[in-house]
Amino acid sequence: MSDAREVPAVRVDLSGVRRRLDGTQGRTYWKSLEELARTPEFLEFLHREFPQQASEFDDPQGRREFLTVMGASLALAGLVGCTKQPEEKIVPYVQPPEQVVPGKPLFFATAMLDQGYAKGILVESHLGRPTKIEGNPDHPASLGATDAAGQAWVLGLYDPDRSQTLSYRGEIRAWSDFLAAMRNAMAVQRPRQGVGLRILTETVTSPSLAAQLQELLADMPAAKWHQWEPAGGGASAMAQAVGGPRSVQYRFDQADVILSLDADFVMDGPASLRYVREYTARRKRPAEAPMNRLYVVETTPSPTGAIADHRLPLRPSEMEGFARAVSSAMGGGAAGAGGAAGAGGSAAWAAAVAKDLQAHAGRSLVLAGDYQPAAVHALAHEMNQRLGNVGQTVVYGAPVEARPVDPMASLAELTADMKAGRVEVLLVLGSNPAYSAPVDLGFAEAMDKVKLRVHLGLYEDETAALCHWHIPQAHALESWGDARAFDGTATIMQPLIAPLYESARSAHEVLAAFSSRPDRKGHDVVKDFWRTQLGGDFEQAWRRALHDGVVTGWTGPVGAGGAATASTATTSPTAATAAPPASAGAGLEIAFRPDPTIHDGRYANLGWLQELPKPITKLTWDNAAMIAPATAARLGVNNNDVVELKYRGRTVRAPVWTLPGQAEDTVTVHLGYGRTRAGRVGNGAGFDANLIRTSDAPWAGRGLEVARTGEKKTLACTQDHWSIDQNAEARHVIRPTTVDDYAKEPERIKELTEVPPRDETLYSNYKYPGHAWGMSIDLNSCVGCGACVVACVAENNIPVVGREQVARGREMHWLRVDRYFSGQPERAETITAHFQPLPCQQCENAPCEQVCPVAATTHSDEGLNDQVYNRCIGTRYCQNNCPYKVRRFNFFLYQDWTTATLKLQRNPDVTVRSRGVMEKCTYCVQRIEQARITAHNESREIRDGEIQTACQSACPGEAIVFGDVNDPNSRVSRLKSQHRDYSLLGEINTRPRTTYLAEVKNPNPEIPAAPGPEGSEHHG
């Protein structure tokens, strides 16, 4: 494949790894198999502070000539400093808008959509430009936090590849032309009751859009509304289990023991942020409050598996058998107890879990993943009922979706109609089925049979290319709308900015084109709908709802157009006793999952998400065929080998990624990649797993064959970047322990390394009469989701560098989340994963400050390690001297200084850095200074909690807490007073201001952990 640099592949020798592990005392932690095997590549990353080739001068011009030229330019460079500043213009308002104060941002409440469901957000707006997303603390699905996609939501608005013009067969047209065309088409359809009209949407929770659709269907009763959600279907699987469509809320704060059957509840789903908050709240004070306990059974390591107290890797086909085994161990009626779960000692595991669940009946919780078949959902439901959890930790409610359907069945029905020629007009609103539909449906081919095809979308994507009309969709930040959260709470979504492109329309406006009032504005549609819903003083209620970001006192649509019944055939819970799906052949099993960062492909063109390392694999810009190391060794493949995945007669080529903890004999592939019309960022990244995905088994299946091709593709993986050599000298970078060991020896975590006394330094200690900023990061609350990283990118104008630069170790993220593995790579069940977010540690004795020749990095009077970009000359001495490896250098002009729309997104309070400049985390010093000025203007001191760093405010687990360590009562000081607080590399006397709270697991003593946790071993 086309890579600038080919990494010489050194096969990781598993037997060597085993020997190394056998020779070690206690538990070791490693970031990659390369680290365990200490391959040359890894050692290079470890010992060379600067990434590949960074310090080499390999220009053909030659070093001598270069120096001559540089000498002259350096001499002249001094003179450049004498230039006058270019003249600038000030453009004031003509009529000043109310409330706008130049220099002060405003925040507006609205919502982002996650598979159609609302997650409340507050959008920061500078002079009318939305720049940054924060969570809405008043919204039940946000509680003030955001996920990575929520942070990148604003980049979607400014994406220069968004479609900008309305077109008909590729030619630019006016909105009036479109209206005329639709009028003609409807003139044919309306007399026939719309028999040839089909509307395809994504999942719709919007009450006003649903009302519009209902109105249209009432007008043309023979028309049909279909919904397609590539990663949806979990709700309909659950509906089958509980006997009809329901919304479900889990109460993690009430659950003492939790069993997740492949449910990645911390990353997936419309309530993930709330669940993380509730789950981690029970793990914050392990010494005082009793902790909850989480069991996870899964195929591919996920963040949920990483934070679990016990994790069991199982093949997709074993999942139902395992659930059945747990159920029968609790006395459930399910037949064939343990039959399918017998292998690998999982029967004993299941029995122990069942016992624990029963011991906490009514205070336990069993969840089935969204990608599990209805049978597993039924078993989970049955167990919850048996345990008395329903109504306690599991609360069912009325469905939130306007019309709950099984998206796969809905799309299949539509495609069948299209193939049969029954569809004359197809209106696709926002969805991209031409890319995301499973290959066996043949959606793209069926499109040919439709006479008139209309597409509304943010991009001229794969579906737009097959449609006659394409209407650019107005982004949710530039149009009116509404949506409901997982618990039914409605949010009215207000625009922050007028559409950037004149012809952009919202779904509401396009649907209005089919009504009697085709020119209605989205605002009127939404407001008129809510006029029928809100009683009392409507204007006041409307303004209140807009201000708060939630509609209080509204529980569901009133009047006509209420929730329609599901078209999905529901089956009784006894379906659980049905046999597991018959095997479709031997060989390996394959599992399909939406990508953890770009999801089903809808975020493929957002560079922030492409460059965000995936929580477990730490891959960027690509998906891969993830295989357990032992299975990979058996197949004779290794990282970066391109293999041919042959599944049900179809093939796709994919690079291999060996993933410790992956269930053996399985391959997991992520959806969302291999886009051809995503835009400049997303095109050509990864491979399209939809090409082997079929509609009858969309999430897993047997009969996969893997064939070597001999080709290689270097994946841009960041797991070895910025490595700290921790095992060689017992650095104890992470210090996981168990709740029992912690109770026995609470001091032990601190004592693992010896921190020199405060006076042991040649330099005089700084004094901080005012504030002294510090941070505490709770590794027991971090779920590794990466929201903090994207929040940092958004707040601090951090550039995207691209795949090739990441592969060279030049990613610019100021904050990284390191993921450590532990266990034996070839035994998946022994693998545990641990996260550690690593921003600048703001050392008291900062190694970086002492080596800067131009004082571009200095110690502030409040203890920050300031970085002055305009003074930096790029010697990189500071980076070389940083033991934490948290400084980032602009090797090239990574920042896009020319694209107009991207300029609008930038935070005006942070310098946009140029080439040749070092940059780093500053604890969001712009927020500190802003808070200080506000406080002083009000003649008061800064309050504790008033300053939230960007990473902190995004974090769903509240793992990151920032504040004044001079104040013994501040939240951060109180956290740091816990015994599990430790300084990373404290033994080298850097005295970091950021300290960590060690991870404390709560294992079940009846399940033996493979190697003993670190706390129980003794190091010299």
Added chain:
Amino acid sequence: MPQTFHRSTNTLSKLSIFGALFLIVGSLFVIAEINRSGYVTQAGIAREQPVPFSHQHHVGGMGVDCRYCHTTVETSATASIPPTKTCMNCHSQIWSQSPTLEPVRASFRTGQSIEWTRVNDLPDFAYFNHSAHVNKGVGCTTCHGPVDRMPLMWQYASLQMEWCLDCHRNPERYVRPKEEVFSVSWQPPPDQLEQGRALVKQYGIQTRTSCSTCHR
């Protein structure tokens, strides 16, 4: 053996060594002075504007308060250039036919902003906040000079970092009572240092010279 060099070579070599030193130091001094001069900093140079707005007339003559136009100076980082509406508050009544004010009327009619030339232009990497200074007793004229005597606006101070630091290190030399902040006639009293020290204490002024105070 005869001397290779003439005796005068001693003098010459001394002269050239010290002369070169003098030349280097001298030229560095000259460069520094040029860098501080109005030629580079553009201090003291009146700028042309689309409308020749006179602070001398409005502030000195009419006695208009700074905050009538620069409304956000007490609350925000920027003092704000007034919207056209502010001009028209008066000029729809007085001088409403003046040809000089045609650009203002045109702006109000068409909704197109007047494009003023920025006079006090800090580099983009320096983050200055008006409200933080105004609320702590730093007067407008301390930085902007005698605006009541400026027919066309010019930059009063060099706006170089040494100028900022002069006050950030020794605020007592410049602060004034808060009630005098917007006064254009205020002059430092003879015992400014003493009064200044008292004000620094009273207002809780910090001598903030950390880089991140201004550079982020």
